[in-house]
Amino acid sequence: MEIAEQVPERADHVVVPSSRGDLAWGIHLGFRDLHRLDGRPVPRLHLVEPFLRLSAVLRGTAFLTDHIPGDHGRLSSIAGHGTTVQAHRAVTLSGGTATVVPDAVADAYVNRLCRRGYVWERSSTTVFAALAELRENGTVEAGSTTVLVATSHFFKDL
Template identity: 65%
Template sequence: MDQDLHRPQALRGHRRPPHLRRQHHRDRHRLLPPRHHPSTRRTTAHPVGIEGYKRIAWEIADQAPAEVRHVVLPTCRGDLAWGVYRGFHDLHELRGTPMPRLHLVEPIPRLAAVLGGAPVTGRFPGDTGRLHSIAGHTTTVQAHRAVTLSGGTAVVVSPESAEEWFARLCGRSHVWERSSVTVFAAHERLRAEGTIRASDHTVLVATSHFFKGL
C-alpha cells in the first residue's frame, strides 16, 4: 500500500532518515530534558495523543496561503502545544519549513512565571474563572520547551477578558468555549505590543465548542 495516500500533503514524498525511523517511537520525548527530580512534570498525555496533535501543524502548513510566522493556542499542560511544535519540527527537518513562534495562552501566570525564573515544578495559585479547559495551577516541561524552542511567548488572559471576547464573538456568530476565545484576546495584545506585526501571517487555534462549561 502506498503510505503517501495516508500522509498529509506537507509530508508526501519525504521519508525520515533511517536513524529517525528507528527512533520514531521515542519522538515524543526526544527533545525533552532528562528527569532530574521526581516532581518534574514533563507531560500528562499518552505519546499517541501527542503524535495526533502533530497533524494540526501539518494541516496548517498545507492550508496556509503564506509562511506562518506565529501560532497562538490555548494551553494548560502543554500537550497541544508540544504536539504542534513536534509537527512543525518534522516539517523543518524534512523540507526546511521555518518554525513559527508558538504563543501559549493561559488564564494565570504559570508558564509566564517559569519563563520569568520560577521553577517549573512550582504551584501557581490564581482564579481561572470559567476557563475550565486551561485551568490548573501547574505547568510542564513540554509547555516550556514548546515556547522556548520556537522562540514564542506565554500570554496571560484573565477570565474577565475572556468573558468580554466570548460575548463579542458570540455577537458575530462565532461560538467557541471561553477557554478558546482567549487566543483572540492574546492576539490583540501581541499585535499591540509589536510582537506580531500586521504583515505577519498568524494562525489562531480555537478548540472545543460553545456548550462546554455552560
C-alpha cells in the same frame, strides 16, 4: 500537519490555549519535522493562560515544578496551578511567549465573537484576546501570518 495544509504559506506565529502544553508540543514537533523535510520555518508558539504560570517560569520567578496559585475563573479548560516541561519547551524552542488572558477579558471576547456568529468555548476565545495583546506589545508584527487555534466549541457540555 492540519495547520500546514490550511496555511500553505509561512505561518509566523501560532496562538494556542495552554492547557498542559500537549497541543502546543504537538504543533511544535509537526513544524519541526516539516522544517527538516522542506526547510519551512518553525512558527513562534504563544501559549495563552488565565494567570501567570508558564509566564512566571519564563520570567524566572517560578520553577516548572512549582504549585502556582491563581484564579482561573471560568477558564476551566486551561485551569491548573502549574505548567509542564512540554509547554515550556514548545515556547522556548520556538522563540514564543506565554500570554495571560484573565477570565473577564475572555468573557468580553466570548460576547463579541458570539454576536458575530462564532461560538467557541470560553478558553478557546482567549487566543483572540492574546493576539490583540501580542500585536499591541509588538510581538506579532503587522503583516505576519498568525494562526489562532480554537480547541472546542461553546456547546461541548450540551
